[in-house]
Amino acid sequence: DAKTTQPNSMESNEEEPVHLPCNHSTISGTDYIHWYRQLPSQGPEYVIHGLTSNVNNRMASLAIAEDRKSSTLILHRATLRDAAVYYCILSPGSGSARQLTFGSGTQLTVLP
């Protein structure tokens, strides 16, 4: 399975944009890119996913490099509630893709 590499931790100031990077140099053409986040003492929650094109939703934006070897999760205005561990995950585009493999993620700290 293709692997992802994320920084262990990042800091951001409240109300500023945050760019969380993810490298996935061994991604295959049919792998989807997923982002989940885990708030303290909670289960992970879905943030966004994409295949080739950039994606936007109410929570965040996902920018995917043209060669798909990296992607960036963008939080447009960080709030204190966005402090969490963010996971970048790849999955094959098939029925077995639900078996997501979570790495150690990026711990985001939001400073007031």
Added chain:
Amino acid sequence: NAGVTQTPKFQVLKTGQSMTLQCAQDMNHEYMSWYRQDPGMGLRLIHYSVGAGITDQGEVPNGYNVSRSTTEDFPLRLLSAAPSQTSVYFCASSYPQGFPGELFFGEGSRLTVL
């Protein structure tokens, strides 16, 4: 909406005891799974099910059993608890079609084995 409900939220066991972690979802999701999360680590898949009567092993299945007799429920059984099974357990479910999409997680069950 209830979503994915896990019980109990906290449990302390002695080595060798058995117990069942319950997971129920009310979203008619065909796919359900169990993960464990150890301190400072990501989640590791234990078992999963793509529908009633169908289960399969994930990355770390040893010491755990599952069954899926209904769409709603997916219990995780520890047959003989060991200290290495001290962890936080998360149940997740997702839509029957249209994957890749969203995995819905429960709030977790924290298990301590003494």
